[in-house]
Amino acid sequence: MMLNKIILAIxxxxxxxxxxxxxxxxxxxxxxxxxxxVKDYNRVGGAMVARPGGPSILVGILASxxxxxxxxxxxxxxxxxxxxxxxxxxGLIDDRKVLGGWFKPVALxxxxxxxxxxxxxxxxxxxxxxxxxxxxxxYVALVIFMIPVTGNTINSIDVLNGVxxxxxxxxxxxxxxxxxxxxxxxxxxxxxxxGFVSLAFYKYHKFPSRIFPGDSGALTLGAMYGVLxxxxxxxxxxxxxxxxxxxxxxxxxxxxxxxxxxxxxKSNPVTHTDDFKLMATTxxxxxxxxxxxxxxxxxxxxxxxxxxxxxxxxxxxxxxxIATAFMMGVKI
Amino acid sequence: MKGxxxxxxxLVMWLLIIVGGGLLISIxxxxxxxxxxxxxxxxxxxxxxxIAMILVVAWIFTLSxxxxxxxxxQIKN
Numbered sequence: 001m002m003l004n005k006i007i008l009a010i011x012x013x014x015x016x017x018x019x020x021x022x023x024x025x026x027x028x029x030x031x032x033x034x035x036x037x038v039k040d041y042n043r044v045g046g047a048m049v050a051r052p053g054g055p056s057i058l059v060g061i062l063a064s065x066x067x068x069x070x071x072x073x074x075x076x077x078x079x080x081x082x083x084x085x086x087x088x089x090x091g092l093i094d095d096r097k098v099l100g101g102w103f104k105p106v107a108l109x110x111x112x113x114x115x116x117x118x119x120x121x122x123x124x125x126x127x128x129x130x131x132x133x134x135x136x137x138x139y140v141a142l143v144i145f146m147i148p149v150t151g152n153t154i155n156s157i158d159v160l161n162g163v164x165x166x167x168x169x170x171x172x173x174x175x176x177x178x179x180x181x182x183x184x185x186x187x188x189x190x191x192x193x194x195g196f197v198s199l200a201f202y203k204y205h206k207f208p209s210r211i212f213p214g215d216s217g218a219l220t221l222g223a224m225y226g227v228l229x230x231x232x233x234x235x236x237x238x239x240x241x242x243x244x245x246x247x248x249x250x251x252x253x254x255x256x257x258x259x260x261x262x263x264x265x266k267s268n269p270v271t272h273t274d275d276f277k278l279m280a281t282t283x284x285x286x287x288x289x290x291x292x293x294x295x296x297x298x299x300x301x302x303x304x305x306x307x308x309x310x311x312x313x314x315x316x317x318x319x320x321x322i323a324t325a326f327m328m329g330v331k332i
Numbered sequence: 333m334k335g336x337x338x339x340x341x342x343l344v345m346w347l348l349i350i351v352g353g354g355l356l357i358s359i360x361x362x363x364x365x366x367x368x369x370x371x372x373x374x375x376x377x378x379x380x381x382x383i384a385m386i387l388v389v390a391w392i393f394t395l396s397x398x399x400x401x402x403x404x405x406q407i408k409n
Contacts, residue, residue: 127353133361137377138384236349243342254396293338316339320346327350 008071009189016064016193020200023056028204028211042160042303043208044276052095052214053205057197058088061224064193076231077190079120080224086111087151087223091216104155104219105148111223112147116140120231127236128327146235147226150242154222155215156252157245157310159291160303162206164213167314168198168221171241174318175228178237178325187232194224207304234325241321244313248290255288273300344398352391356384 031037031050039046061084069077090107093099115121123139126132135142158164172195179188198221204210213221229238239246267286273279280295294309295301301309360383365376 125356127357128350130354130357133357135377135380138381236353240346240349243345247338247341247345250392250395251399254392254399290338297337313338313342317342317346320342324346324350 012064013192013196016060016196017200019063020060027056051212052216053211054216057217060197075118076120079115082114083227084224088220091219094215108148108151150226151219151222153245155218158218161209165202165205170314174241174321181325191228243317251288
């Protein structure tokens with residue numbers, strides 16, 4: 001039985017990775033042919049980059065999770081498939097049309113409803129060292145709240161080449177390791193595609209990007225991460241692994257003091273030096289973001305260097321998340 | 333050493349999550365409300381929800397203060 005699961009883990013990981021790895025170049029060509037490109041403002045000369053990469057991310061997730069569903073037809077995998085697909089649709093609509101700041105949170109909250117309807121949650125919230133608490137009514141609200149939070153959190157960190165996919169690769173593998181530590185092997189298996197899809201997409205998204213994930217890509221990755229946290233009963237561990245992105249959203253919201261789209265920001269938190277390095281703005285009205293803080297602390301950096309700093313933070317949070325998973329087994 | 337405050341902020345957030353969880357489970361969860369008949373469970377959940385929300389607001393307020401303290405120079409830039 002264990003050997004079967006190991007073989008299946010290798011199979012779904014390979015399907016997730018190679019489907020994105022193979023499909024993305026075709027998607028890039030198709031998007032470029034249809035002129036679906038956006039300007040990369042941080043690149044010298046402002047290269048045009050294909051967007052959105054969400055469709056190839058979704059194909060990778062659907063192909064691998066459906067394969068897993070054939071062998072393990074569980075409602076948890078069904079919830080992952082439906083909610084992730086709905087989040088993709090929300091993102092795709094936002095990629096095509098300019099919508100208000102409230103559209104995404106509300107639409108993503110609706111995407112979370114299948115998790116509640118399928119009953120794929122346990123209303124116990126587990127904390128490290130102290131045990132768990134049963135919150136039946138509150139937990140339903142938490143489910144509805146969690147998908148918009150994880151979706152928008154990953155979307156808000158998608159500001160530099162490769163950051164969203166690279167960050168998601170680190171956070172999702174930390175989540176997989178944590179799921180193994182808390183002995184939730186079935187959901188650990190279901191979480192593998194997220195890491196491998198992100199890793200394969202990173203190949204084309206890393207600096208210099210050939211494709212951007214867009215809202216459809218970022219929301220798909222973020223929503224799937226949120227569903228895994230709920231169906232795997234590792235909400236707190238998942239939040240810890242996501243801390244740098246949470247900080248980014250927290251800094252942004254606490255400085256602008258309302259929910260708005262990035263395109264609605266009047267002052268950019270980052271400017272360029274003469275040699276086209278990124279530099280923190282001195283504009284007092286510009287929002288505070290993680291990238292602005294990194295640049296303010298470290299001085300002007302290339303886009304690649306800022307990306308490395310964010311990945312270092314992601315690895316630090318991943319270590320804290322894994323430590324939290326070990327602490328789940330300890331009671332004081 | 334320049335990037336250390338951001339790592340420190342992540343560490344503080346992590347510690348606040350663990351301490352907040354401890355408060356929730358050790359003090360708030362065992363609270364029970366009786367004497368209101370069929371409204372007992374609704375009142376019980378409602379009071380706990382309100383306390384949890386107050387804790388979240390306090391958590392955000394604390395984080396905001398710590399952020400200002402840690403990043404004072406950087407934010408002012």
